[in-house]
Amino acid sequence: MKRNKRLEGKTVVITGASGGLGAQLAEQCAQNGAQLFLLARREKQLTQVANQLRKKYSIDCSVMKLDVSDLDKIPSVFQQIFQQAEKIDVLVNNAGYGTFAEAGEIDMKDAEKMFAVNVLGLIACTKEVIPFMQKRGLGHIINIASQAGKLATPKSSVYAATKHAVLGFTNSLRMELAADGIFVTAVNPGPICTPFFQNTDPTGAYLERLGKVVLDPKYVAEKVIGAMLTSKREINLPWWMNGGRFFIH
Numbered sequence: 001m002k003r004n005k006r007l008e009g010k011t012v013v014i015t016g017a018s019g020g021l022g023a024q025l026a027e028q029c030a031q032n033g034a035q036l037f038l039l040a041r042r043e044k045q046l047t048q049v050a051n052q053l054r055k056k057y058s059i060d061c062s063v064m065k066l067d068v069s070d071l072d073k074i075p076s077v078f079q080q081i082f083q084q085a086e087k088i089d090v091l092v093n094n095a096g097y098g099t100f101a102e103a104g105e106i107d108m109k110d111a112e113k114m115f116a117v118n119v120l121g122l123i124a125c126t127k128e129v130i131p132f133m134q135k136r137g138l139g140h141i142i143n144i145a146s147q148a149g150k151l152a153t154p155k156s157s158v159y160a161a162t163k164h165a166v167l168g169f170t171n172s173l174r175m176e177l178a179a180d181g182i183f184v185t186a187v188n189p190g191p192i193c194t195p196f197f198q199n200t201d202p203t204g205a206y207l208e209r210l211g212k213v214v215l216d217p218k219y220v221a222e223k224v225i226g227a228m229l230t231s232k233r234e235i236n237l238p239w240w241m242n243g244g245r246f247f248i249h
Contacts, residue, residue: 038050119165119169146190188237
């Protein structure tokens with residue numbers, strides 16, 4: 001992994017950090033000497049990740065239980081972070097939820113949960129850091145979106161809608177905060193080999209059908225880490241999938 005010296009001594013907050021891409025992001029931030037605040041609803045797994053990072057890299061790593069769909073809890077969690085760290089240099093909105101079903105068959109509770117986690121929770125976490133970043137005149141907000149926000153596929157209509165929303169929010173946010181010295185980046189990966197698909201497709205057929213197209217979370221994390229504290233607008237993985245949206249009718 002290529003070292004990102006900009007991260008040394010910086011404070012990074014990662015949501016959905018108990019496994020998958022979030023855990024990989026946490027590890028690579030730790031490798032680069034960042035101070036970490038890891039948020040997720042699975043407190044046991046989150047604590048295991050943090051303990052491993054403290055032991056391996058001798059860094060400060062705090063754990064806070066948070067389900068980002070519980071919007072009322074978000075302000076108090078971020079207040080605790082600011083009390084401990086006094087600043088947040090990078091916020092990575094990584095928490096995500098999805099189920100695959102056609103629009104006529106979707107369970108509306110699943111649809112509501114997808115919007116609550118993927119969109120409203122992301123917006124609420126972002127809202128908490130904006131005033132502090134504006135006051136300091138620096139910071140970086142990274143939103144993990146998806147190629148599904150650009151290249152929709154069957155059985156992902158509602159999930160794709162949430163990622164379209166994330167991209168719309170991110171693009172507007174970038175313009176709103178440009179004069180404040182705050183970077184805003186959208187990350188649009190294709191399918192990543194993580195436990196995410198245990199919920200979206202318990203049969204495993206989706207990942208098996210995709211084969212080599214499925215991304216390694218370590219690789220995705222490396223690309224995100226390399227862009228931290230830079231003005232990178234978007235990270236599209238794999239690159240060719242981003243171009244594929246122009247050929248979809």
